[in-house]
Amino acid sequence: MERLTLAEERVEILFRKIKNEEKVVLVFGGVRIDQLDIAATVLEELSINMIYRGRKQVDGRLIDKMEGKGYMYLNFVENINIAFWADEMELVESPFGSSAFCAFDF
Numbered sequence: 001m002e003r004l005t006l007a008e009e010r011v012e013i014l015f016r017k018i019k020n021e022e023k024v025v026l027v028f029g030g031v032r033i034d035q036l037d038i039a040a041t042v043l044e045e046l047s048i049n050m051i052y053r054g055r056k057q058v059d060g061r062l063i064d065k066m067e068g069k070g071y072m073y074l075n076f077v078e079n080i081n082i083a084f085w086a087d088e089m090e091l092v093e094s095p096f097g098s099s100a101f102c103a104f105d106f
Contacts, residue, residue, distance in 0.1 A: 001046040001076070006033065011074070011084060015048070022093070026051075030069060030087035039079040047077040056083070 002023070003014040011028040034056065055062040056071045064071055069085035 001048055004046070006031075006036075006082075011082070011086070013048070013074075025092040027090045027092065028072065028084070028086040028088070029090070030085075032069065032085040033082065034071075034085060035081065035083040037081040046080065049075045049077045051075075 001013060002016045003012075005012040005014075009029065009031045011031050011033075013026045015024045015026070016022075017024070051072070051074050053064065053070050054073050055064040057063075058066070066085065069087045072084055072086050074082040074084075
Protein backbone atom coordinates (compact mmCIF):
# COMPACT_ATOMS: atom_id res chain seq x y z
CA MET A 1 0.00 0.00 0.00
CA GLU A 2 1.28 3.41 -0.89
CA ARG A 3 -1.31 5.68 0.74
CA LEU A 4 -4.35 5.48 3.04
CA THR A 5 -6.70 8.47 3.18
CA LEU A 6 -9.58 8.87 5.64
CA ALA A 7 -11.64 11.98 4.87
CA GLU A 8 -15.24 13.18 4.61
CA GLU A 9 -17.05 9.84 4.63
CA ARG A 10 -14.44 8.25 2.34
CA VAL A 11 -11.67 5.71 2.77
CA GLU A 12 -9.21 5.64 -0.13
CA ILE A 13 -6.41 3.08 -0.38
CA LEU A 14 -3.75 3.48 -3.06
CA PHE A 15 -1.96 0.23 -3.89
CA ARG A 16 1.21 -0.02 -5.97
CA LYS A 17 1.85 -3.32 -7.71
CA ILE A 18 5.34 -4.52 -6.86
CA LYS A 19 6.18 -6.06 -10.24
CA ASN A 20 5.22 -3.29 -12.66
CA GLU A 21 4.55 -0.20 -10.50
CA GLU A 22 0.93 0.09 -11.73
CA LYS A 23 -1.42 1.69 -9.23
CA VAL A 24 -4.90 0.72 -8.10
CA VAL A 25 -7.18 2.74 -5.82
CA LEU A 26 -9.88 1.14 -3.67
CA VAL A 27 -12.45 3.71 -2.51
CA PHE A 28 -15.20 3.18 0.07
CA GLY A 29 -17.98 5.79 0.19
CA GLY A 30 -20.56 6.78 2.76
CA VAL A 31 -18.06 5.80 5.46
CA ARG A 32 -18.46 6.10 9.20
CA ILE A 33 -15.28 5.00 11.01
CA ASP A 34 -16.01 2.77 14.00
CA GLN A 35 -12.46 1.75 15.01
CA LEU A 36 -8.95 2.86 14.09
CA ASP A 37 -6.14 0.92 15.77
CA ILE A 38 -2.54 1.73 14.81
CA ALA A 39 0.10 -0.28 16.64
CA ALA A 40 2.72 -0.15 13.87
CA THR A 41 5.96 1.71 14.38
CA VAL A 42 6.68 2.13 10.66
CA LEU A 43 3.92 3.32 8.34
CA GLU A 44 5.77 3.03 5.03
CA GLU A 45 5.19 0.20 2.58
CA LEU A 46 2.21 -1.32 4.36
CA SER A 47 0.87 -4.70 3.22
CA ILE A 48 -2.84 -5.37 3.28
CA ASN A 49 -3.69 -8.58 5.10
CA MET A 50 -7.45 -8.71 4.70
CA ILE A 51 -10.47 -6.71 3.55
CA TYR A 52 -13.81 -8.24 4.38
CA ARG A 53 -17.42 -7.46 5.13
CA GLY A 54 -18.26 -8.69 8.59
CA ARG A 55 -20.50 -8.17 11.56
CA LYS A 56 -20.44 -6.00 14.69
CA GLN A 57 -22.06 -6.51 18.05
CA VAL A 58 -24.70 -3.84 18.71
CA ASP A 59 -27.01 -4.07 21.72
CA GLY A 60 -26.06 -7.73 22.25
CA ARG A 61 -26.77 -8.75 18.63
CA LEU A 62 -24.39 -9.37 15.74
CA ILE A 63 -25.43 -7.23 12.79
CA ASP A 64 -23.89 -6.83 9.34
CA LYS A 65 -25.95 -3.88 8.10
CA MET A 66 -27.33 -0.69 9.55
CA GLU A 67 -28.88 2.37 7.91
CA GLY A 68 -28.03 1.08 4.42
CA LYS A 69 -24.36 0.47 5.25
CA GLY A 70 -22.34 -2.73 5.53
CA TYR A 71 -19.67 -3.30 8.20
CA MET A 72 -16.14 -3.56 6.77
CA TYR A 73 -12.84 -4.65 8.28
CA LEU A 74 -9.49 -3.56 6.85
CA ASN A 75 -6.41 -5.21 8.38
CA PHE A 76 -2.74 -4.72 7.59
CA VAL A 77 0.15 -7.10 8.26
CA GLU A 78 1.87 -4.32 10.23
CA ASN A 79 -0.83 -4.42 12.95
CA ILE A 80 -3.11 -1.62 11.74
CA ASN A 81 -6.84 -2.32 11.92
CA ILE A 82 -9.75 -0.20 10.72
CA ALA A 83 -13.44 -1.06 11.11
CA PHE A 84 -16.08 1.08 9.43
CA TRP A 85 -19.57 1.25 7.99
CA ALA A 86 -19.77 1.93 4.22
CA ASP A 87 -22.48 1.99 1.58
CA GLU A 88 -20.37 1.76 -1.59
CA MET A 89 -17.04 0.61 -2.97
CA GLU A 90 -15.15 1.49 -6.15
CA LEU A 91 -11.97 0.02 -7.63
CA VAL A 92 -10.08 2.39 -9.93
CA GLU A 93 -7.12 1.21 -11.98
CA SER A 94 -4.60 3.75 -13.17
CA PRO A 95 -3.05 4.99 -15.39
CA PHE A 96 -5.82 3.75 -17.70
CA GLY A 97 -8.65 5.15 -15.59
CA SER A 98 -10.86 2.06 -15.82
CA SER A 99 -13.02 1.42 -12.79
CA ALA A 100 -15.58 -0.94 -11.27
CA PHE A 101 -18.28 0.40 -8.94
CA CYS A 102 -20.29 -1.55 -6.40
CA ALA A 103 -23.04 -0.01 -4.30
CA PHE A 104 -23.87 -2.30 -1.39
CA ASP A 105 -27.50 -3.41 -1.44
CA PHE A 106 -28.69 -3.32 2.13
